[in-house]
Amino acid sequence: MDTSFTKQETYIQEFNPKDYLETYYSAENGAMKREWLDFALRKLHETFTPGGVEGDTLIDIGAGPTIYPLLSACEVFKNIIISDFLEQNCAEVQKWLKKDPDAFDWSPVAKFVCELEGNSENWKKKEDKLRRTVKQVLTCDVLKSNPFEPDVLPPVDCMLSCLCLEAPCKDIESFRNTLKNFHDLIKPGGHLIVLSVLNSSFYFVGQKCFSSMTLTKEDLELAFKGAGYEIEKLEVVPREDRSAINITNYDGYYFVHARKPHNL
Ligand SMILES: C[S@@+](CC[C@H](N)C(=O)[O-])C[C@H]1O[C@@H](n2cnc3c(N)ncnc32)[C@H](O)[C@@H]1O
Numbered sequence: 001m002d003t004s005f006t007k008q009e010t011y012i013q014e015f016n017p018k019d020y021l022e023t024y025y026s027a028e029n030g031a032m033k034r035e036w037l038d039f040a041l042r043k044l045h046e047t048f049t050p051g052g053v054e055g056d057t058l059i060d061i062g063a064g065p066t067i068y069p070l071l072s073a074c075e076v077f078k079n080i081i082i083s084d085f086l087e088q089n090c091a092e093v094q095k096w097l098k099k100d101p102d103a104f105d106w107s108p109v110a111k112f113v114c115e116l117e118g119n120s121e122n123w124k125k126k127e128d129k130l131r132r133t134v135k136q137v138l139t140c141d142v143l144k145s146n147p148f149e150p151d152v153l154p155p156v157d158c159m160l161s162c163l164c165l166e167a168p169c170k171d172i173e174s175f176r177n178t179l180k181n182f183h184d185l186i187k188p189g190g191h192l193i194v195l196s197v198l199n200s201s202f203y204f205v206g207q208k209c210f211s212s213m214t215l216t217k218e219d220l221e222l223a224f225k226g227a228g229y230e231i232e233k234l235e236v237v238p239r240e241d242r243s244a245i246n247i248t249n250y251d252g253y254y255f256v257h258a259r260k261p262h263n264l
Contacts, residue, residue: 003211006211021065021066042116060081064089070130081135085139090138147181166197176227195256196253197252198252228261
């Protein structure tokens with residue numbers, strides 16, 4: 001299997017949003033639909049609560065063609081900006097926002113988040129609330145010192161990133177530099193929430209193999225601290241379900257809640 005570093009050009013030409021959604025989030029056999037969604041959605045539910053992480057604006061960076069991480073956040077943020085490197089992923093998100101009949105069906109995931117919130121009947125209202133809360137869908141490049149160049153966004157209360165940074169970053173130094181690129185996007189004292197997988201070297205999207213940067217818990221601690229953040233929580237849990245190991249070979253899940261110090 002070719003796990004040499006995947007270039008940006010390859011993402012532009014070969015990352016197919018529909019294949020990605022089908023491979024990882026299809027309600028029938030998506031590789032991430034069980035353990036990952038259970039882990040990520042529970043952590044996000046615990047995090048985005050009144051009195052917890054909340055505020056005016058949240059940016060989801062590297063969102064791909066997905067909206068699932070925002071189903072809890074839309075209850076405690078007034079504005080959400082969704083962003084990704086690829087135009088085709090932004091277009092797929094726009095389809096869901098506009099209720100296009102061809103959009104991916106996130107309703108099983110919305111129902112699960114409503115169950116966590118204790119109101120499983122509410123999922124349609126929640127989807128509509130998220131649609132109203134998303135104010136912009138932008139392209140970005142996390143490797144740039146201003147990821148939204150040429151636009152300069154006002155700093156936000158919270159940045160969120162799921163399963164993204166291991167894709168563009170080649171090594172731990174580039175991972176740390178990417179975290180530094182977020183400094184100016186976050187208000188002093190603001191939050192940076194990153195969830196992803198450990199020790200993954202590849203992931204398939206349909207038939208196409210993309211590289212992933214392998215990360216350990218120790219790497220994460222060093223990278224966040226080295227980039228100047230204060231770590232509030234860092235949790236890792238092992239992967240139990242290895243049924244899709246030939247689609248992506250990670251061995252655990254991580255959740256980091258960090259804060260930008262006031263003096264950074
Ligand atoms: C594995 S997907 C994750 C998508 C989604 N966040 C999720 O949770 O399923 C990796 C994403 O990273 C994005 N990406 C790759 N290079 C990037 C870059 N330089 N800047 C921002 N996003 C990038 C890809 O377009 C893709 O959507």
